[in-house]
Amino acid sequence: MTRDEVQAVVFEAIKHVAPEAEPESVPKDVDFREELDIDSMDFLNVITAIHERLGVDIPERDYAKLYTVNGAVSYITAHCTR
């Protein structure tokens, strides 16, 4: 998958959890959890949505690598086998 395709999945996952959020408006290198008021329960739901969509298994110890849009896209692109 291209980075753009992965980014679209990430945005979709965030919007699924926070329908009123506009992840596109968040600078790509800042913690989107703070920008969009995503708590730990929401974040787990984002990770779950990405997992269900792409089959990427993200261990808990790697969560911190996905706190920014760029970080999430890089991580998923590197680990996605589809």
Next chain:
Amino acid sequence: MPSLGADMSAGTLVAWLKKPGDAVKRGDIIAEVDTDKGVIEVEVFHTGTIERLLVEAGTSVPVGTPMAVINVASAAAVGSAPVSEAPKTTASARPEPRPATARAPAAATAAAPEPTSLHVAAGASKMPRLRISPSARRLARELGVKPTDCHGTGPGGAITREDVKRAAGASPHSMPSEVDAKTRMRRAIGQAMSRSNRDIPHYYVAHTVDLTDTLAWLSAYNEAQPVPKRLLPAALLSKAVALAAREFPEMNARFEHNQLVPVAAINVGMAISLRAGGLVIPALANTDQLTLAEVMAGLKDLVARARRDKLRSSELAGGTITVTSLGDHGVQSVFGVIFPPQTALVGFGSPSLRPWVVDGKVLPRTVMDISLAADHRASDGHRGGLFLTSIAKHLSRPEEL
């Protein structure tokens, strides 16, 4: 109109999801009601057939007003008996609805009028379910527009955000009289909390627990689980409170009519903040009897639905003790205000790395503050302290939760 908490006095029917002649069973969602806490799905507490709908969509009625007549189709019942849709919001604290033998509504409030005295609006039964996206519904609330006033142009006539904006623009003069949703929610919270601070003699106790081993257990547990089955500390906290509440019934109770009414079920309510502002406190039924995986699934579901306006009436009215956790925001401690008529609220701060003395040595440990706000009419600080100790004990044995 069910009461969905101490802070609710009235609700507006958004849509009926059933029509006369439809068979319903206990637990079915039959209507959507707009309250100060957002749109709530109302469940039916009887099995039978809808005989009549008494309230039209768009109408605001006080709590206790009969909304529909249900013909209870039970072999044991004497013929046909109407029962108004008024769930037992406080199962053990209020008298059981009258048996389905009298031609009278078993409304939650004694003062509720006979359904037969209400005008039945012609055509109310044909009221279709309003098709509107959660985002458009939210916008409608923000703009003070009634969804029923919007003309839907989306797929299947669904109301879109654009339709809401158009309706708002078409009736600019109606806006000043409509109080926006945020203000309504702040008022509702203000009323409930003012009542709490006025009526409940609060006392507070606090405790600090070393969570290091518990969190290590949790990490190891999650390591072996696929993403959808992983647990968050919130599940452990709710379960630990539920188990401790078994040992301290005065913390899992209601204080009503000048007396302590114990509640058999332990339904831990979770304070959930909403991004638009305000909070709701849905409860997880029988939390003490659920496995950690079930508690986690339940909490995830409640949070997701709370933020999408999809909570059910029984969830908002059923709490017996409340948990508030500000752990995500780096808050060290939180001292809550009891949600009446409950008698206790447990507050969890943020787990944080601090110097801690273990076996005579100062070590970096992850510790967390736990607080209790409790009703002095129901218990004393001594019992409150023991209750917190019990929560800490259960947290220290996560494999038994």
